[in-house]
Amino acid sequence: MTEVVTKQELDEAFAMFYGMAASIKDEVSPAVEIPDEDRIAAFKQTFLKSIDNNIAVQLDACIHCGACAQACQFYIGTKDPKYTPIRKLDLLKRVYQRELSPMNWMLRWVTNDITIDDLNAQQELVYDSCTMCGRCNLVCPAGINIADMVALNRSAMAAAGMMPDELRFMQEGQAEDGTIFGADEDLFMFRIMDLQEKLGFEIPVNKLPAEVLVTTSGLDIHLFRDALGGTIETLHHMGVDFTLMTDGYETANFGLLSGHEATKKKMTRSIVDAALKCQARIVIVPECGHTFPAIRFGAAEAYGQPVPFETYTVSEYFGRAVMDGRLTLEKDKHKRVVALHDPCKVGRWGGVFDEPRAILEAIGWELHETESSKQYNFCCGGGAGNFLIERADKLKRAGYRVKMNEIEATGAESLVVSCGSCRMNFEVGKVKAGDSLPVDSLAAIIAAHLPKTAKEGAQT
Numbered sequence: 001m002t003e004v005v006t007k008q009e010l011d012e013a014f015a016m017f018y019g020m021a022a023s024i025k026d027e028v029s030p031a032v033e034i035p036d037e038d039r040i041a042a043f044k045q046t047f048l049k050s051i052d053n054n055i056a057v058q059l060d061a062c063i064h065c066g067a068c069a070q071a072c073q074f075y076i077g078t079k080d081p082k083y084t085p086i087r088k089l090d091l092l093k094r095v096y097q098r099e100l101s102p103m104n105w106m107l108r109w110v111t112n113d114i115t116i117d118d119l120n121a122q123q124e125l126v127y128d129s130c131t132m133c134g135r136c137n138l139v140c141p142a143g144i145n146i147a148d149m150v151a152l153n154r155s156a157m158a159a160a161g162m163m164p165d166e167l168r169f170m171q172e173g174q175a176e177d178g179t180i181f182g183a184d185e186d187l188f189m190f191r192i193m194d195l196q197e198k199l200g201f202e203i204p205v206n207k208l209p210a211e212v213l214v215t216t217s218g219l220d221i222h223l224f225r226d227a228l229g230g231t232i233e234t235l236h237h238m239g240v241d242f243t244l245m246t247d248g249y250e251t252a253n254f255g256l257l258s259g260h261e262a263t264k265k266k267m268t269r270s271i272v273d274a275a276l277k278c279q280a281r282i283v284i285v286p287e288c289g290h291t292f293p294a295i296r297f298g299a300a301e302a303y304g305q306p307v308p309f310e311t312y313t314v315s316e317y318f319g320r321a322v323m324d325g326r327l328t329l330e331k332d333k334h335k336r337v338v339a340l341h342d343p344c345k346v347g348r349w350g351g352v353f354d355e356p357r358a359i360l361e362a363i364g365w366e367l368h369e370t371e372s373s374k375q376y377n378f379c380c381g382g383g384a385g386n387f388l389i390e391r392a393d394k395l396k397r398a399g400y401r402v403k404m405n406e407i408e409a410t411g412a413e414s415l416v417v418s419c420g421s422c423r424m425n426f427e428v429g430k431v432k433a434g435d436s437l438p439v440d441s442l443a444a445i446i447a448a449h450l451p452k453t454a455k456e457g458a459q460t
C-alpha cells in the first residue's frame, strides 16, 4: 500500500478542517426575516401534508413505558428527561390532535396551539439532541418510528426557516453550487491528481462507460484522504472498471441533514445523473453514514422511478468481495486487538454488519465487540450533522462518552470506523476529553493489507 497521507498530514488537515467547521458561525448570513405566524403556518402545513394513517396511529400509540429513554445516548449521557425520545414528537402530536385527530373537536379545548417559542425550543430537540440514529425505534414496544418522525420534524422546521445556523449555512451552499467547505471541482481534481502521483497509476475520471461510479465527500477531499485513496487503490488492485465523475462526486447531503427537501433531492439527483451518464451498474458511496441512505433509499425518489444501479457503501462492497473470494487481504503478523464502531445509518439502517467483520478477520485482527454493537450500537453522538452544531457541544460530548466508555472497556489498541462523521466526532471528542485511542478508517486499513501481487479478479 502506498501511504497517501501521513499521520502528520492527517493531523494538520484535521486542525484546518476543525477550524473551518468552527468558523461557520462567523460566516453565516442572518436568517431571512419571516413573520412568526408564517413560520408556524409553514411548520404545520409541512407536517399535515406528510401525515398519513401510519403516522397518525404512531402519534397515538405511546404507552409511556420509558424504554426509548434508555436507548438514547443523549438521555443516558445527561439524564435530562427533556431528551426522552418520544418527547421530541410532542409538537407534532399537538398539531395532529388539534387539526386532524377524530377527537379534535374536543382536543382543541385542552391542547394549546403551537407558538414561536415552541418552535425555538424544538430546534434543540430535533437537531442538537437527536442524530436520527434509530436506536430508540428498536426498543419501542408500540413500534413507533421516532427517528423517521424526527426527520419529518426537521423538514417542517426547515420549511419554517428554523434550521440551526450551521446546517442552514451548509444547506444554502449546497443549494447554490452543490459543494461543501469549498470542495469544488478544482479542489476535487487537485486531490485526484495528488493521489494519482502518490499511488502511481492513472485514476479514471469521467470515463464513459464504467461499471462502477465511485463517489466521495468534501470531508474526505479535505480531510480523510486516506479513506478516498484507500478506496481507489483497492478498486484498482481488484481490476474493477470504475470512474469518478466531476459532475457527480459530492455525496454529502445537507438537504437530508437539515430537512430541506429540495436540496436533498438535488444532491441525490446529481449522483443519479452521474451514474446514468457513465452507465454504472454500481454506485459506491464513501465512508460516510448519511450518504448511504441518501443514495440507496433516496435515489429512486429523486429520479422519479427505479434506478438501474445498486448502491453500496465502501465497507459493504469490499466486505462482500472478501466474503466471496474476489478480494484477498494479507494477514498481519501482529494480531492487533481492535474495536469496531457500526455507523447508525450504515448498520442499523442498512444492515451492514458482517462485511466489516469479514475484513477484520481476513487481516487477522482480533475484534473485541463493544457492549452495544451491530443493530444495538450506540451512535457516536455527532451524526446527522450534529457534529457541526456549536451549541450542541455538551450533548455531543455526552453521546461520545457513552460510546467511548464501551470502546475503552474492550481493551482495544485502536478503533476502526467506516464513517467520516463518526471519525470526526471521535477525533474531536478525544481532544476535548483528553483520550488517546487511535481511530482508523476501514478503507485505509484494507488498502494497507493488499497483497503485493498481481490484480485480483475483476468481477463487480
Ligand code: SF4
Binding pocket: 071, 072, 073, 074, 084, 085, 088, 129, 130, 131, 132, 133, 134, 135, 136, 137, 146, 147, 150, 379
Ligand atoms: S433516534 Fe437516536 S438520538 Fe434520536 S431520540 Fe432516538 S435514540 Fe435518541
Ligand code: SF4
Binding pocket: 061, 062, 063, 064, 065, 066, 067, 068, 069, 086, 139, 140, 141, 142, 143, 144
Ligand atoms: S418506548 Fe415507545 S411506548 Fe415506550 S415511552 Fe418510548 S415511544 Fe412510548
